[in-house]
Amino acid sequence: xxxxxxxxxxxxxxxxxxxxxxxxxxxxxxxxxxxxxxxxxxxxxxxxxxxxxxxxxxxxxxxxxxxxxxxxxxxxxxxxxxxxxxxxxxxxxxxxxxxxxxxxxxxxxxxxxxxxxxxxxxxxxxxxxxxxxxxx
Numbered sequence: 001x002x003x004x005x006x007x008x009x010x011x012x013x014x015x016x017x018x019x020x021x022x023x024x025x026x027x028x029x030x031x032x033x034x035x036x037x038x039x040x041x042x043x044x045x046x047x048x049x050x051x052x053x054x055x056x057x058x059x060x061x062x063x064x065x066x067x068x069x070x071x072x073x074x075x076x077x078x079x080x081x082x083x084x085x086x087x088x089x090x091x092x093x094x095x096x097x098x099x100x101x102x103x104x105x106x107x108x109x110x111x112x113x114x115x116x117x118x119x120x121x122x123x124x125x126x127x128x129x130x131x132x133x134x135x136x
Contacts (some may be wrong), residue, residue: 066126069107070100082120087112101127 067076069091077088087110094110095101104125107113 065124067124068128069104069125070095070127080121080124082117103127 065079067080069077074085074088074092077083077091078085080088083091090110090112091107098109101107104122104127105118106127107121107125108115108118
């Protein structure tokens with residue numbers, strides 16, 4: 001009698017296990033609503049990893065247009081990916097208070113620009129004196 005109960009219990013546990021595995025394979029057991037979580041993919045920019053969007057759709061600038069953060073106006077700064085009106089104004093305020101930027105990495109001193117956002121705009125900014133003659 002004990003062996004029969006044990007067999008039924010074991011059969012029930014195996015059935016539950018297979019049902020769980022089947023549900024997980026179908027995406028039913030995913031806690032975030034069926035969305036896949038990708039922690040790292042090779043060949044994907046920081047911009048795409050942060051926003052989840054196609055990187056070619058995000059930049060509002062052409063690939064050759066570089067913004068000189070020491071001379072740019074508000075509208076030029078807001079054309080950078082991930083930079084809105086408020087953040088652009090913070091960049092202008094920081095530039096006014098500190099006499100400009102000595103290097104593009106100094107942008108990370110502006111409140112709201114961390115490593116991730118900086119990586120999104122790094123290739124679109126410069127601190128060169130004459131942006132058009134620089135070849136960048």
